[in-house]
Amino acid sequence: MPRWYFLIVSRKFVWSAACLLFCIGLLVLWQSLPLGFYTLGLLNNEVVYDIMLDAGHGGIDPGAIGEGELYEKHYVLDIVLRMHEILTGHGYKVGLTRDHDRDVSHLVEKGTRHRRDLLGRFKLMNQARVGLSVHANSTKDSREAGALVFYLKDKYIAKIYAQMVFDELEKVQVMNVNYVVPRDTLLLLKANPPVLLVEIGFMSNPADLAKITDEQFRANVAQSLAAGILNFVWWRGGEQTES
Ligand SMILES: [Zn+2]
Incomplete structure (x- = not known):
């Protein structure tokens, strides 16, 4: 060779x-x-809102379904619309990812409907200084009940924000656990501004479902979540002025 x-x-x-x-x-x-x-590109959005509110699911996606064909998507939208009214009343520019029964997949071109819906919400969150997403939970164990507040793991300011919302929410609803819950798998929480995901209760629990379908309860939840957001916005505003 x-x-x-x-x-x-x-x-x-x-x-x-x-x-x-x-x-x-x-x-x-x-x-x-x-x-x-691709998702990284969606981070570069101009900030045009003080607050962005997200009602989970919508359109062909009902979210959790309570006994009697009760859909999560309707109740969380009702709460978010009430929050919108309260917060705009305080003079803030408040954006909504959806204001009626639809999903948010139309804002993004690539991927499956579910993926585009998720990215559409993520894109809008990046246009605000602070965000909050409202959901209702469901699980096989019907004894599981109460609200949960999720924030992005290791994001210090989001944890402070989560605690402020938790402190208001526990005045109107029992909490599932006695602490704010860190998560690192939820895309929405990874947006530029501090974003929380709040589960207001379990559609799979009869007592929680009775609350969620009650208009006065939803009004109270909206009031408490709005109060939590306002506390955070005022606290952060004060922090920024002092520094
Ligand atoms: Zn949900």
């Missing part, structure tokens, strides 16, 4: 190794960006 043959083999080997390393590098980079390249 001629000697130059080994040269070709080794050159091919070097190229293969270089390509492999490049691919591994790309993979590592991709993993280090938890939002992905």
